[in-house]
Amino acid sequence: IFQSIAGKANLEKSDLESALNALKDRLMVKNVAEEIAVQLCESVSASLEGKKLASFTTVSSIVKKAMAEALERILTPQRSIDILRDVHAAKEQGRPYVIVFVGVNGVGKSTNLAKVAYWLQQHNISVMMAACDTFRSGAVEQLKTHARRLQINLFEKGYEKDPAIVAKEAIQEATRSGKDVVLVDTAGRMQGNEPLMRALSKLIYINNPDLVLFVGEALVGNDGVDQLSNFNQKLGEFSTASNPRLIDGILLTKFDTIDDKVGAALSMVYISGAPVMFVGCGQLYQDLKKLNVDAIVKTLLK
Amino acid sequence: MVLGQLGGSISRALQQMSNATIIDEKALNECLNEITRALLQADVQFKLVRDMQTNIKKIVNLEDLAAGHNKRRIIQQAIFNELCKMLDPGKPSFTPKKGKTSIIMFVGLQGSGKTTTCTKYAYYHQKKGWKPALVCADTFRAGAFDQLKQNATKAKIPFYGSYMESDPVKIAAEGVERFKKENCDLIIVDTSGRHKQEAALFEEMRQVSEATKPDLIIFVMDGSIGQAAFDQAQAFKKIVSVGAVIVTKMDGHAKGGGALSAVAATKSPVIFLGTGEHMDEFEVFDVKPFVSRLLGMGDWSGFMDK
Numbered sequence A: 001i002f003q004s005i006a007g008k009a010n011l012e013k014s015d016l017e018s019a020l021n022a023l024k025d026r027l028m029v030k031n032v033a034e035e036i037a038v039q040l041c042e043s044v045s046a047s048l049e050g051k052k053l054a055s056f057t058t059v060s061s062i063v064k065k066a067m068a069e070a071l072e073r074i075l076t077p078q079r080s081i082d083i084l085r086d087v088h089a090a091k092e093q094g095r096p097y098v099i100v101f102v103g104v105n106g107v108g109k110s111t112n113l114a115k116v117a118y119w120l121q122q123h124n125i126s127v128m129m130a131a132c133d134t135f136r137s138g139a140v141e142q143l144k145t146h147a148r149r150l151q152i153n154l155f156e157k158g159y160e161k162d163p164a165i166v167a168k169e170a171i172q173e174a175t176r177s178g179k180d181v182v183l184v185d186t187a188g189r190m191q192g193n194e195p196l197m198r199a200l201s202k203l204i205y206i207n208n209p210d211l212v213l214f215v216g217e218a219l220v221g222n223d224g225v226d227q228l229s230n231f232n233q234k235l236g237e238f239s240t241a242s243n244p245r246l247i248d249g250i251l252l253t254k255f256d257t258i259d260d261k262v263g264a265a266l267s268m269v270y271i272s273g274a275p276v277m278f279v280g281c282g283q284l285y286q287d288l289k290k291l292n293v294d295a296i297v298k299t300l301l302k
Numbered sequence B: 001m002v003l004g005q006l007g008g009s010i011s012r013a014l015q016q017m018s019n020a021t022i023i024d025e026k027a028l029n030e031c032l033n034e035i036t037r038a039l040l041q042a043d044v045q046f047k048l049v050r051d052m053q054t055n056i057k058k059i060v061n062l063e064d065l066a067a068g069h070n071k072r073r074i075i076q077q078a079i080f081n082e083l084c085k086m087l088d089p090g091k092p093s094f095t096p097k098k099g100k101t102s103i104i105m106f107v108g109l110q111g112s113g114k115t116t117t118c119t120k121y122a123y124y125h126q127k128k129g130w131k132p133a134l135v136c137a138d139t140f141r142a143g144a145f146d147q148l149k150q151n152a153t154k155a156k157i158p159f160y161g162s163y164m165e166s167d168p169v170k171i172a173a174e175g176v177e178r179f180k181k182e183n184c185d186l187i188i189v190d191t192s193g194r195h196k197q198e199a200a201l202f203e204e205m206r207q208v209s210e211a212t213k214p215d216l217i218i219f220v221m222d223g224s225i226g227q228a229a230f231d232q233a234q235a236f237k238k239i240v241s242v243g244a245v246i247v248t249k250m251d252g253h254a255k256g257g258g259a260l261s262a263v264a265a266t267k268s269p270v271i272f273l274g275t276g277e278h279m280d281e282f283e284v285f286d287v288k289p290f291v292s293r294l295l296g297m298g299d300w301s302g303f304m305d306k
């Protein structure tokens, strides 16, 4: 459909438009948020305007190539976090490394916390789980079951306690007993729920964890963008710290349920700049992977 | 709240078109593009949106419209009808009757809100004088039975489940049998979360359905779901006879367009919305008032019941 305009002087915006529109549609079909798809196409367009088209190339191929590069750049983390290295560094300082799992309701925080615990165990790291979802029915028993199956210590104070305090006591207990890592489970909350976002910001402020891990599901549509930008904004706004802690990394779950609709990964990273540190791809402990940037880029453009 | 922003964008697009001096191809296209954009931002399936655009263009064939016809009104009506068509499968869902035993089975993707919604559904009916009961046929998720038990206890609703038995089909059948004997008129069966990519999970769902013979199967869907909604909902419908949809987590910022996809895919109406984590955060859903609310325009009522 896209005619070759090889030989023409310089690329103009209008030359690029139809190829970019087709690409934008493709991204949206793959579940990239509308706003992100539009922004990406605009920046690709801007990067190509005025460029000369080499002979024997088509506009659609040059657009696709530029988009692939842009996607690759976005998905490749700027800041890299090496949890295993940082765990050992914390150990040398005589304190446990603390990860807090945050996110909206039902995305897979508790299940993937258990998967991360299992992964750490495989690296001979001792773990304690902290049951700081003191709200949702069955949340404590859920974590208790995982702790029992994995033979991991669980710190819990039942329901209706202040989760910030439970986390603090868990960290103290882990320090006393020489645990390497504390994994803090929190209750799911909607990004717009102010009291709950305040409570989360308090938990993070009081305990200053090593890693604030945002758990988001690959199934999410346009709301994924809103979730990440609001968690970051609210954590900043409601914190009493002068330099508030925001989202450090992303754990993308339910990757096994979306076929080729992998767009949420892109939306989440684009909007937050945080790296995808783990990908959950099933309901078993071993179903935790690293993000394959190449595969995502290929799938998005196919 | 619900889909409200989407409604706002659509009414603005219509308003802009109304402001145009002449309604030609260009004005119509601009209006439709705006609406398309709003629907895509709300997570309606891409193909449904494109089909809707084509349908409206077909209905509103500008050249065929004789002079004197009110073009604006015809366009507005076409948009309203198309939106209703997406949300309204044409036939109402099975409605349980008080005093007569009905079995309702809840299914859906992992974490969509089934267990929470089962209790809400039971509580809603209990307040209206029904005798509901809850059966936990989720033997997979850690803490699933505790979750249902704690919810049921809070709402003072009888429940059935087991910590030892690992076969959900067996538990479901036993639970339903027990509550039939106890003369409960609304027996609600909660099941594990599952997805179409795992055939064994779908087979388990089929077996639970076969063993309990539900009068209604409700597909529970997270209101923030994106483009995967249609395929997943359709796959559920292929295995069991889904008859209604409940959309959860509508207290968030999501515009809930996935609901439109699920309705289209299951040919079943949305009957309730979940609007919070608490038992009473549950709203009855009705298509037509919803669409007119969605479009944020008072005069839409004139289009109804046509």
Ligand SMILES: Nc1nc2c(ncn2[C@@H]2O[C@H](COP(=O)(O)OP(=O)(O)OP(=O)(O)O)[C@@H](O)[C@H]2O)c(=O)[nH]1
Pocket: A103, A104, A105, A106, A107, A108, A109, A110, A111, A112, A133, A136, A139, A186, A187, A188, A189, A253, A254, A255, A256, A257, A279, A280, A281, A282, A283, A287, B110, B111, B141, B193, B195
């Ligand atoms: N298919 C699939 N299911 C998953 C994955 N991760 C989690 N789940 C399932 O998603 C459901 C919800 O998981 P939870 O861990 O309870 O989610 P949560 O975020 O802790 O939920 P709340 O604490 O209630 O907000 C469970 O049925 C999990 O088994 C995944 O990677 N793939």
Ligand SMILES: Nc1nc2c(ncn2[C@@H]2O[C@H](COP(=O)(O)OP(=O)(O)OP(=O)(O)O)[C@@H](O)[C@H]2O)c(=O)[nH]1
Pocket: A105, A106, A136, A188, A190, B108, B109, B110, B111, B112, B113, B114, B115, B116, B117, B138, B141, B144, B191, B192, B193, B194, B248, B249, B250, B251, B252, B273, B274, B275, B276, B277
């Ligand atoms: N804010 C909000 N949260 C909800 C709503 N409905 C359910 N939730 C929350 O969503 C999370 C998941 O709900 P569950 O009822 O455990 O979901 P499920 O479908 O039974 O999950 P699985 O059994 O693991 O597949 C919990 O944290 C619920 O409290 C709602 O309408 N609004």
Ligand SMILES: [Mg+2]
Pocket: A109, A110, A111, A133, A139, A185, A186, A187, A188
């Ligand atoms: Mg949890």
Ligand SMILES: [Mg+2]
Pocket: B114, B115, B116, B138, B141, B144, B190, B191, B192, B193
């Ligand atoms: Mg459940």
